Amino acid sequence: MTVTPSPRDSIDVVVESKRELADGVAGLRLRRPDGAPLPAWEPGAHIDVELPGDLVRQFSLCGDPRDATAYDIAVRREVDGRGGSAAVHNVVQPGDALRISAPRNHFAFDDADRYLFVAGGIGITPILPMIAAAEARGAEWNLAYCGRSRRSMAFLAELQRYGDRVALHPSDEGRRLDVAAFLGEPALGAAVYCCGPAGLLDAALDASNAWPPGALRIERFEPIEATGPETSFEVELDSTGEVLEVPEGRTILEVVREAGVDIDSSCEEGTCGTCETVVLEGEPDHRDAVLSELERELGETMMICVSRCRGRRLVLDL
Known part of the structure; x- marks a missing residue:
């Protein structure tokens, strides 16, 4: 399990540069004001970014992990979004001061x-x-690599050097991806990494049914629609033994905060991993978009902003 640093370990940065990476995609390079090194990270990591308008959004790091002087993120403008991408595209400018979290990695x-x-x-x-x-x-x-058009697909110039190992699938050219054909036959020792819209991820899940467990790793940017029951249950706080009732329609996060537990959260829709909590007893009803299928089966942690309980009680490391 990847350790999740607290977002309280926030870092002051400045926007060194802002550039257009593709139609509707803005790239930001972030550095510390004093030029000091930034925390190390590995591929798949993301950061929380505090944006104008009291917004906090998560963005994947897409630069070079060996470069400790800067973080690079890319943000697509979402016309029907919740305001985060609009803040990046319309408000944030080079020289602006921002605060970010330390990198976290569930991918x-x-x-x-x-x-x-x-x-x-x-x-x-x-x-x-x-x-x-x-x-x-x-x-x-x-x-x-799929996209609406080549003009909307970021980093094409960087990917050109890899030749025919990169297959582009712009929808406007009629080159839609057949995920099953791309994956081919299941192969021991192979890993499949998939990130994108829900339809693409669902197609990858279907196409990888016959692959060895754990071969497919996905990262979702969107919450998963809850389908389980909303019945009430109890949560026991291991540190004090206090038992709290989580009623229908309320989350564990809301209830434990009301009880005075100081716990970090960010997205509060099960996509960022900030509120990940260790489960000591009980069976979680996982409703997040962060944990892998293996992690869900193990049930060692859960995202308390959205997930619930399959039984009557959970004992949490709180």
Whole structure:
């Protein structure tokens, strides 16, 4: 399990530069004001960014992990979004001061004999440093990159140097991706990394049913629609033994905060991993978009902003 640093370990940065990476995609380079090194990170990591308007949003790091002087993020303008992308595109400018969290990683890049990468739209951001790492290891890899059009697909120039290992699938050219055909037959020792819109991730899940458990790793930018019951249950706080009732329609996070537990959170929709909490007893009803299928089966942690209980009681390390 990847350790999740507290967002209270916030870092003051300045926007060194802002540039257009593709139609509707803005790239920001962030540095400390004094030029001091930033915390180390590995491919797949993301940071929280505090934006104008009291907004906090999560963005994948897409630069070079070996460069401790700067973080690079890319942000697609979401017309029907909640205001975060609009703040980046319309308000944030070079020279602005921002605060960010230390990097967190629930999409860790593990060793494998071969890698298959599937990216849709802005989902290319966590994949880009993974490709560089695979290349540095001398590993075999291929990328299928989907987008509305070439003009909307960021980092095409950077990807050109990899030749035919990169297959572009712009929808406006009629080159829609057949995910099952791209993945091919299940292969021991191979890892599939997929990031993008829900439809692409669902197609990857369907296409990888026959693959070994854990071969597919996905990262979602959108919350998962809850389908389980909203019945009440109890949560016991291990530190004090206090038992709290979590009623229908309320979250564990809300209830424990009302009881005076100081716990960090960010997205509060199950996509960032900030509120991850250790489960000591009981069976979580996972409703987040962060944990892998294996992590869900183990039930060792849960995201208390959205997930619930399959039984009557959970004992949490709070």
